[in-house]
Every structure is written in structure tokens, then in C-alpha cells.
Amino acid sequence: MxxxxxxxxxxxxxxxxxxxxxxxxxxxxxxxxxxxxxxxxxxxxxxxxxxxxxxxxxxxxxxxxxxxxxxxxxxxxxxxxxxxxxxxxxxxxxxxxxxxxxxxxxxxxxxxxxxxxxxxxxxxxxxxxxxxxxxxxxxxxxxxxxxxxxxxxxxxxxxxxxxxxxxxxxxxxxxxxxxxxxxxxxxGVFVDAAWELGRSVAARTAGLDLQVRRRRFWAAGGRKGHSPDILRDISHSLFDEDA
Structure with a gap:
């Protein structure tokens, strides 16, 4: 948190x-x-x-x-x-x-x-x-x-x-x-916020196709105004591990 x-x-x-x-x-x-x-x-x-x-x-x-x-x-x-x-x-x-x-x-x-x-x-x-x-x-x-x-x-x-x-x-x-x-x-407030968003999206999309999960995370991160670099790191950590 x-x-x-x-x-x-x-x-x-x-x-x-x-x-x-x-x-x-x-x-x-x-x-x-x-x-x-x-x-x-x-x-x-x-x-x-x-x-x-x-x-x-x-x-x-x-x-x-x-x-x-x-x-x-x-x-x-x-x-x-x-x-x-x-x-x-x-x-x-x-x-x-x-x-x-x-x-x-x-x-x-x-x-x-x-x-x-x-x-x-x-x-x-x-x-x-x-x-x-x-x-x-x-x-x-x-x-x-x-x-x-x-x-x-x-x-x-x-x-x-x-x-x-x-x-x-x-x-x-x-x-x-x-x-x-x-x-x-x-x-580190915005990094923490991005991680919290990533975990939230990962939990909501559990069981869906991996590409769908990534796409929804990137869409949510863009709407929230996060840096692409931060989103990229979190996407790799959260979704590449599942792959």
C-alpha cells in the first residue's frame, strides 16, 4: 500500500x-x-x-x-x-x-x-x-x-x-x-500507485488470456497517467511470470 x-x-x-x-x-x-x-x-x-x-x-x-x-x-x-x-x-x-x-x-x-x-x-x-x-x-x-x-x-x-x-x-x-x-x-509514490493498480488489474483478470490481461493493464495505466517505463516494468513482473 x-x-x-x-x-x-x-x-x-x-x-x-x-x-x-x-x-x-x-x-x-x-x-x-x-x-x-x-x-x-x-x-x-x-x-x-x-x-x-x-x-x-x-x-x-x-x-x-x-x-x-x-x-x-x-x-x-x-x-x-x-x-x-x-x-x-x-x-x-x-x-x-x-x-x-x-x-x-x-x-x-x-x-x-x-x-x-x-x-x-x-x-x-x-x-x-x-x-x-x-x-x-x-x-x-x-x-x-x-x-x-x-x-x-x-x-x-x-x-x-x-x-x-x-x-x-x-x-x-x-x-x-x-x-x-x-x-x-x-x-516513490507513483511507482507504488502503479504497482497497486497492476495488482488490482491482475486480480480482476485472473484466468483470462495473457494478452488480454496485459492490454487491460496498459489501458488502465494510460488512463491513470502512469509513465510507460513504469508500466513496462510492472507488466513484465506481473504477467510475464504467469507466462
Missing amino acids: IDAEAFIAQHGTPIVAHDAVSDVAMGAPRPDALEDANDDGHPEDHNQHDARSHARSWARGKAKRSGRSWARGAGAKGVAASKEGPSDPCDEDACREAALRLLDCADRSSSALLERLVLKGYDETVADAVVARLREVGLVNDEEYARSVVRYCAGRMLGERGTLLELSRKRVDRELSQQVVGEAREA
Whole structure:
């Protein structure tokens, strides 16, 4: 199995309990009840929820003291949750509250969070200031989020290419993506993922023609974004021995 927890322990821990994990091998994910179907979020640890809630309560304090009321009953209505948008696109307190609601649903990279706030109708300058403040207090941490995505991908048996694509989809900065993927590569995470995939395919295809088994393994490895060199070595080890 992939020792991704050991990998993340080696390369750092969250600033504020802000870690998401794999829905397969790294613990139970949060329910998939996100704000909308186009969510760019990521599952987070249940055992980190309390710490994050305390921090978010602190961040909400200023908004509550301002005397403004917040609309919370919109529910999941997609990216364009309201055709009218916020009553005041430059209202920083309302923008902060919207950001916290998004983070309550799932962790996000700073770029993804900024994009969602702008799509909701908030002024980009105001939204950028809100996201910057959330980074300062540790509620948004791109580096830890990127590593959590790597662990999530490892649990799904994705390879290096597949993981980079997922990081890009989550709006993680390209340079940071390459950094955390490089760390995972050096730790052998993607080799372990490919071996786990190979053993899974071998078990599912036991008794079938050898060429069929190889073909299905290569197809699965390609879809998961694994290196052909890694797939070749594993194919020889798993299926040539049977031959």
C-alpha cells in the first residue's frame, strides 16, 4: 500500500489543520454534498473540521459585529447561484462570508477560491484581498492543499501525469504543482500507485488470456497517467511470470 502519510510527514504539516486526504487510502472523506456540481473543492479530514471551524468562527466575527445579515438559504444552484449577484460587489465582509461558506464545503486553492468569488459577482480586487487575508490566517494554504491533492491522487492510483492534470484542474499554481509532484516522485509514490493498480488489474483478470490481461493493464495505466517505463516494468513482473 502507498505510505502517503509518511510522505507528507516528511515534507511538512499544515499551518492550520488544513489537510485533505484520499477517499480510498487516506481516511474517510467528507460527504460529496458540495455547494454545486461544478465545485473545484477537495475532500477534507473529519478530524480537522473542529479546528477549522474555530478559525472560521473567528474570521466571521467582524462580519457579524458589523450588523450585516447574510443570506444562507440559497442551497446548491450551480456557479451562477443568483442572477442578481451580491447587493454590493465591493462589500468585503459579505465576500469574506461567501468565501468561508465555500471553504466549509471543501478545501480549495487560492486561485480556485478567487475564481468562485468573482463568478459569484464580487469585485476581483475585493475578492483578492479576502483570499489574501484567509491565506494569512491559515485557512487557505496552497502548499498543503497541493500535497493533499497528491495524496488523493495516490489513493486513486493515479500516476505523475494524471496527478499534474488533477492539480491543474484544481487551479494549483504550475510551479507548486511540479514541486509537490517532484517530491512524490522522489518518495516513490507513483511507482507504488502503479504497482497497486497492476495488482488490482491482475486480480480482476485472473484466468483470462495473457494478452488480454496485459492490454487491460496498459489501458488502465494510460488512463491513470502512469509513465510507460513504469508500466513496462510492472507488466513484465506481473504477467510475464504467469507466462
